[in-house]
Amino acid sequence: MTKIVVIGAGVAGLTTSYLLAQKGYDVSIIAKNLPGDIDPEYTSPYAGAEWYSLASKDEIFEQELDKPGYFELRKLAKDPKSGIHIIDSYEYIKFEDADNYEFPWFVDFVEGFEMINDRSKLPDDCKFGFKFSGLTATTTIYLYYLLNKCVELGVTYKRYKLDHINDAFSLHHSGEKSDYVINCTGLLAGKLNGVNDPLVYPVRGQTLLVTNTPKKQLTVSNFEGYDDEMLYIIPRKEGGTILGGCFQKHSTVQEVDTALIQRISERAVKYCPELIDPSINHNKNYLDIVKVNVGFRPYRKGGPRIEIDKQNSKIIHNYGAGGSGYQSSYGMSGKTIELLEKSIKLNGSKSKL
Numbered sequence: 001m002t003k004i005v006v007i008g009a010g011v012a013g014l015t016t017s018y019l020l021a022q023k024g025y026d027v028s029i030i031a032k033n034l035p036g037d038i039d040p041e042y043t044s045p046y047a048g049a050e051w052y053s054l055a056s057k058d059e060i061f062e063q064e065l066d067k068p069g070y071f072e073l074r075k076l077a078k079d080p081k082s083g084i085h086i087i088d089s090y091e092y093i094k095f096e097d098a099d100n101y102e103f104p105w106f107v108d109f110v111e112g113f114e115m116i117n118d119r120s121k122l123p124d125d126c127k128f129g130f131k132f133s134g135l136t137a138t139t140t141i142y143l144y145y146l147l148n149k150c151v152e153l154g155v156t157y158k159r160y161k162l163d164h165i166n167d168a169f170s171l172h173h174s175g176e177k178s179d180y181v182i183n184c185t186g187l188l189a190g191k192l193n194g195v196n197d198p199l200v201y202p203v204r205g206q207t208l209l210v211t212n213t214p215k216k217q218l219t220v221s222n223f224e225g226y227d228d229e230m231l232y233i234i235p236r237k238e239g240g241t242i243l244g245g246c247f248q249k250h251s252t253v254q255e256v257d258t259a260l261i262q263r264i265s266e267r268a269v270k271y272c273p274e275l276i277d278p279s280i281n282h283n284k285n286y287l288d289i290v291k292v293n294v295g296f297r298p299y300r301k302g303g304p305r306i307e308i309d310k311q312n313s314k315i316i317h318n319y320g321a322g323g324s325g326y327q328s329s330y331g332m333s334g335k336t337i338e339l340l341e342k343s344i345k346l347n348g349s350k351s352k353l
């Protein structure tokens with residue numbers, strides 16, 4: 001059985017490990033952080049974790065990464081243990097954006113796509129909207145779910161912080177040298193020796209977790225004077241909602257921005273009044289904030305790195321998911337495994353020469 005060490009237990013490392021184990025590989029996960037940890041360098045627990053592809057019409061590679069997740073995560077939503085649920089996802093378009101608005105690339109394949117043109121169903125400053133059947137994961141529950149799925153298939157996991165990527169080869173649970181290493185280190189790919197990718201950078205996001213629960217997911221963009229902000233409302237399966245947010249490039253500020261809490265709260269209530277409607281889901285008539293989160297998306301200039309290492313063909317990289325790590329998890333991991341199998345073939349034929 002081919003021995004693999006996967007570095008990282010975020011959504012990328014866990015999804016890759018799960019898919020590898022399903023294919024019969026002998027996998028050990030090595031990670032500084034594991035599900036349950038809260039650490040600014042461990043992004044996955046902080047996500048809104050909706051499926052809403054951010055790829056533009058020209059970003060064909062990113063589209064290919066996001067598309068499989070729509071179907072695979074919907075399948076997992078059928079398992080009540082996964083923490084994933086299917087919910088209608090709305091977007092409202094403001095008057096000033098309406099004429100030049102480009103519909104997202106995915107409207108052709110998502111289920112239940114419908115236009116909203118009835119102005120009585122829209123906020124005053126929005127000309128039209130649309131909805132489709134979306135999905136979202138409660139990150140902490142889904143990460144544990146993935147880890148447990150891995151363990152059921154024989155994957156082991158160990159907390160360990162690697163100084164150099166090559167050290168991973170000696171950490172397979174069998175005690176023997178690992179045949180391959182898969183690098184799913186997210187933001188820390190910039191700091192891991194042997195990788196030290198200078199293209200990785202953080203994009204700060206601040207969100208609120210509230211107990212209020214609307215019946216829909218919602219996105220609204222274009223808030224004057226705040227180019228790096230948008231409104232997203234992501235209700236959780238178990239109740240409660242993530243309200244966001246911002247996309248602050250290169251910011252590593254961990255402190256909460258109180259003015260931003262205020263802006264997010266005002267926008268949320270304005271565009272989704274059902275959040276504070278007691279006739280819906282027993283909501284409080286005010287936003288009941290449980291927690292304010294600050295997380296750092298692992299962006300990479302030029303896009304995610306899914307690549308066989310140029311120096312060592314036994315290392316495959318899978319990081320740099322940016323703001324899309326959940327929705328692209330199946331696409332990124334699938335492509336990573338394709339590369340692994342290509343490398344196994346090449347290395348096999350080399351050793352026969």
Ligand SMILES: Cc1cc2nc3c(=O)[nH]c(=O)nc-3n(C[C@H](O)[C@H](O)[C@H](O)COP(=O)(O)OP(=O)(O)OC[C@H]3O[C@@H](n4cnc5c(N)ncnc54)[C@H](O)[C@@H]3O)c2cc1C
Nearest residue numbers: 008009010032033043044049050162186205295325326327
């Ligand atoms: C506010 C916010 C909202 C978001 N919303 C969404 C959304 O709606 N939809 C979506 O799809 N995505 C969303 N994202 C993005 C998503 O969270 C990330 O893309 C994803 O979590 C990245 O996962 P990862 O596994 O690559 O990295 P991480 O989760 O950071 O995992 C990296 C792993 O590598 C380990 N590691 C790193 N270096 C070492 C080392 N030297 N030795 C050992 N272990 C190491 C870490 O300990 C960790 O286990 C959001 C992110 C934020 C912050």
